[in-house]
Amino acid sequence: MNVLGSYVPGTSALHRAPAGAKLAVLVGLGAGSVLLQSPVRVAVAVGVVLVGYLVAGLGWRAPVDQLRPLVWLLGFTLVFHLVVSGWPRATVVVGTVVLLVLAAGLVTLTTRTTALVEVVVKLCGPLRRIGVDPERVGLMVALGVRCVPVVITLAEQVRDAQRARGLTASPRAFAVPLVVRALRHADGLGEALVARGVDD
Amino acid sequence: MLIEVTGVSHRYGSRTVLADVTVSLDEARIGVIGANGSGKSTFARLLNALVVPTDGRVRLDGLDTARSARDVRRRVGFCFTDPDAQIVMPTVAEDVAFGLRRLRLSKAAVADKVQAALTSYGLDGHADHPAHLLSGGQKQLLALASVLVTEPDLLVLDEPTTLLDLANARRVSELVAALPQQVLLVTHHLDLLAAFDRVLVFHEGRLVADDAPAAAVSFYRGLLA
Ligand SMILES: Nc1ncnc2c1ncn2[C@@H]1O[C@H](COP(=O)(O)OP(=O)(O)OP(=O)(O)O)[C@@H](O)[C@H]1O
Ligand SMILES: [Mg+2]
Numbered sequence: 001m002n003v004l005g006s007y008v009p010g011t012s013a014l015h016r017a018p019a020g021a022k023l024a025v026l027v028g029l030g031a032g033s034v035l036l037q038s039p040v041r042v043a044v045a046v047g048v049v050l051v052g053y054l055v056a057g058l059g060w061r062a063p064v065d066q067l068r069p070l071v072w073l074l075g076f077t078l079v080f081h082l083v084v085s086g087w088p089r090a091t092v093v094v095g096t097v098v099l100l101v102l103a104a105g106l107v108t109l110t111t112r113t114t115a116l117v118e119v120v121v122k123l124c125g126p127l128r129r130i131g132v133d134p135e136r137v138g139l140m141v142a143l144g145v146r147c148v149p150v151v152i153t154l155a156e157q158v159r160d161a162q163r164a165r166g167l168t169a170s171p172r173a174f175a176v177p178l179v180v181r182a183l184r185h186a187d188g189l190g191e192a193l194v195a196r197g198v199d200d
Numbered sequence: 201m202l203i204e205v206t207g208v209s210h211r212y213g214s215r216t217v218l219a220d221v222t223v224s225l226d227e228a229r230i231g232v233i234g235a236n237g238s239g240k241s242t243f244a245r246l247l248n249a250l251v252v253p254t255d256g257r258v259r260l261d262g263l264d265t266a267r268s269a270r271d272v273r274r275r276v277g278f279c280f281t282d283p284d285a286q287i288v289m290p291t292v293a294e295d296v297a298f299g300l301r302r303l304r305l306s307k308a309a310v311a312d313k314v315q316a317a318l319t320s321y322g323l324d325g326h327a328d329h330p331a332h333l334l335s336g337g338q339k340q341l342l343a344l345a346s347v348l349v350t351e352p353d354l355l356v357l358d359e360p361t362t363l364l365d366l367a368n369a370r371r372v373s374e375l376v377a378a379l380p381q382q383v384l385l386v387t388h389h390l391d392l393l394a395a396f397d398r399v400l401v402f403h404e405g406r407l408v409a410d411d412a413p414a415a416a417v418s419f420y421r422g423l424l425a
Contacts, residue, residue: 007291009328112328113290114297145290149332153284188285191250195278196288196346197302199270 042095208256227397234402277352337368
């Protein structure tokens with residue numbers, strides 16, 4: 001799954017490229033994707049991104065891993081557009097989603113969170129004038145990335161605890177203990193941040 | 201460091217969790233034991249100003265935790281039971297680097313220190329791994345590395361081995377034993393304290409024994425009998 005912070009170390013040109021430039025290209029690609037109105041253009045763009053995966057030394061499995069969580073969504077979209085608007089439109093829509101997911105994955109796989117956070121801090125620089133501390137914003141982004149796997153683990157623990165006691169899936173019986181655990185975790189995290197000198 | 205706790209009581213709401221504790225400590229290895237809820241963690245948190253007592257004073261080398269919390273925290277490292285709660289950055293190297301922010305070092309100096317810390321705590325080769333993929337023992341080693349890289353004078357550990365298996369608990373405790381720093385260790389693993397200089401026993405918020413390890417442990421066992 002494309003959990004942020006899944007950086008794969010390497011020394012390729014893509015790894016060495018500045019994080020700001022990679023993010024800019026990604027944003028540009030997102031904006032420019034509306035221009036990709038023919039299946040051929042979309043295919044070429046996807047091909048270019050796939051070459052990027054090879055250049056970065058990530059292998060063929062990496063793009064597949066990026067797309068796997070979206071298989072159902074992509075399949076459903078494809079069928080929907082095939083029925084409603086025919087195959088050229090269907091390939092363009094699904095191809096564009098694939099393109100953007102792969103491109104975003106390529107950036108996160110080749111860029112350290114620290115580097116992404118530095119870009120965020122820089123972009124937030126002008127906000128200093130209205131009293132926003134860019135360093136704080138950067139810290140929040142990093143903490144957010146760190147919390148994703150923690151919350152997933154907490155959710156798994158809650159689900160396992162329910163199963164162990166033979167409870168069938170009930171949204172409330174899931175949400176309440178998860179929220180309690182998440183709050184407890186946030187408490188501990190806050191304390192750890194203070195102990196580790198966050199307010200210095 | 202000289203730890204001076206004078207007439208300290210602490211209440212959460214109307215509940216007294218520490219009652220009139222006075223103790224002065226400067227030994228290199230100090231243990232803290234007691235039943236669940238006896239106030240050990242609260243006592244440990246006093247020492248780096250995570251808890252400021254409702255009554256009394258806590259001073260470290262003369263620094264009052266109520267007034268100089270930041271200076272105290274710079275010199276007192278704290279390691280919690282649950283490594284997941286204290287690893288705050290996404291990858292191993294980033295987490296170790298986090299504590300160094302306040303030293304305002306150059307990037308190269310930070311990278312050197314991080315690398316050295318990872319090597320000495322057996323995390324070499326994990327630098328760019330996401331922290332959540334480490335095992336429980338490795339996470340606790342990372343938590344320790346991240347605290348020790350800042351070179352505190354005193355390291356306070358609140359049950360660092362409680363969530364670990366035997367092998368990892370031994371690794372962590374051997375590592376702690378070899379540290380040049382002064383250590384205050386809260387634990388339920390009584391055998392870790394055998395070589396300690398002094399052991400405090402808490403019971404229902406009171407400091408009820410303060411002795412050599414063997415005597416303190418047998419006093420603690422007597423309380424439960
Ligand atoms: N933030 C808090 N708010 C309210 N009560 C608290 C808080 N922290 C601790 N307590 C209470 O204070 C008492 C002492 O807690 P403390 O964590 O110091 O005990 P402990 O000796 O560390 O126990 P354990 O062995 O279970 O870790 C407990 O009864 C606990 O419920
Ligand atoms: Mg405790």
